[in-house]
Amino acid sequence: MRLAVAGKGGAGKTTISATLARLAARGGRPVVAIDADANPNLSTALGVSAGVAARLGPVPPSLVSRRQGGTGLVEPIEAVLDSYGLIAPDGVRLLGMGAPAHAEEGCLCSAHAVVASLLEDLGEPDRLVVVDMEASPEHLSRGTVRHADVVCLVAEPYYRSLETVRRMAALVAELPVRHVVVAANKVRSPADADAIAEFCDRHGFELAGSVPWSEEVVAADRQRVPVIDWPGAAPVVDAVAKLAAALLPLPAGTPVDIAKARQRLESLSASDILSAPELELDVAGLFDDALGMIDPRAAQILSDRLFADEPTTLDQLGQRHDVTRERIRQIEGKAC
Ligand SMILES: Nc1ncnc2c1ncn2[C@@H]1O[C@H](COP(=O)(O)OP(=O)(O)OP(=O)(O)O)[C@@H](O)[C@H]1O
Ligand SMILES: [Mg+2]
Structure with a gap:
């Protein structure tokens, strides 16, 4: 599976790409990470020492095949990995796109062509390929990631970052990429989480x-x-692990029954689970009707407990209605 990670400058593409690549490698998956940024940082984020990273030569554009109807490389991909890749911690194999060595060197078309060819030839399903893209939408306008299976757009909870995601998603929609998702990053509060959820x-x-x-x-x-590798960042690593679980297909060797059950679950829609009359019900309206039939104080307590964005605690409700938390529990139980 080939995953390209894109988004506005500084959104956290490299941080998420590196963490996801290492988590997947720890899980036993073969992983190739491609630093597709002309200002490369993925080696550092993966934990490759500066001395070793300095040996990461770009895959040369001369390897790009010019055959009709595609790009691809003129050498077998395994040979390219052996010749130009570095082994990062947890066994992640790292490839570089190449960065400008001098001022006034010209455009990076050939470097982009290399990434497109690598992605085309790295299509083996069991392998995870993570492409850490640069902030510019050029990877999309050039179609560099046209062979990606999934594009993950990293969004910070502010307008310009979300606007970048919207523009990039529109470009991805014109590529033959099957799956586009958003990953929220740097979420500091429920308001931040709401802003991204509402945008999506x-x-x-x-x-x-x-x-x-x-x-x-x-x-x-x-x-x-x-x-x-930083113990204090465990909550962030856990969140990236959840993201990985949502994005990555089950690894090879997963028992067929489990793979089929997951496929069935994923393909279910609301109409498969609910009957037609249930789908037509105005559920919110029915709740309102039901609340209107019970004692107003009990109705208020039920609303605060069950339907508030931040459910109110028994203690808070006890203080509000000047009764014990136990009494609130009784009123709630009776109303339900
Ligand atoms: N969840 C987070 N919490 C706090 N800081 C973060 C988080 N994710 C990333 N950062 C920090 O934000 C900065 C930018 O992150 P990163 O380099 O991963 O972004 P990027 O999208 O790859 O940037 P660029 O566009 O330059 O490639 C870094 O200093 C990183 O440590
Ligand atoms: Mg980056």
Whole structure:
């Protein structure tokens, strides 16, 4: 599976790509990480030492095949991995796109062509390929990631980041990429989470995961330590693990029954689970009708307990209605 990670500058593409790549490698999957940024940072984020990273030569554009109807490489992909790849911690294989060595060197068309060819030839389903893209939408306008199976757009909870995601999603929609998702990053509060969820709802985007803001990530970066190796950043690593679970297909060797059961679950829609009359019910209206039939205080308590965005606790309700928390529990139980 080939996953390209895109988004606005600084959104957390490299942090998420590196953490996801190492988690998948720890899980036993063969992983190739491609640094597709002309300002490369993926080696550091993966935990490759500066000395070793300096040996990461770009895959040369001369290997790109010009055959009709596609790109691809003129050498077998395994040979390319052996010749130009580095082994990062947990066995992740790292490839580089190449960065400008001099001013006024010209455009990076050939470097982009290399990434497109690598992606085309790295299509083996069991292998995870993570492409850490640069902030510019050029990877999309050039079609560099046309062979990606999934594009994950990293969104920070502010307007310009979300606007970038919207623009990039529109470009991806013109590529033959089957699956586009959004991953929230640097989420500091429920309001941040709501802003991204509301944005995804409004545009019909799939929100695949949400990664919290963490000072520990900043501290790890300052020390040049990968997030996955920094114990204080565990909540962020857990959130990336959840994102990975949502994005990655089951690994090879998963029993057929389990794979089939998951396929069935994923293909279910609301209409498969609910009968037609149930689908037509105005559920919110029915709740309102039911609440109107019970004692107003009990109705208020039920609303605060069950339907509030932040459910009110028994203690808070006890204080509000000047009764014990036990009494609130009784009223709630009776009303239900
Ligand atoms: N969840 C987080 N909490 C706090 N800081 C974070 C988080 N994720 C990333 N960062 C920090 O944000 C900065 C940018 O992250 P990163 O380099 O991963 O972004 P990027 O999208 O790859 O940037 P670029 O566009 O330059 O490639 C880094 O200093 C990183 O440590
Ligand atoms: Mg980056």
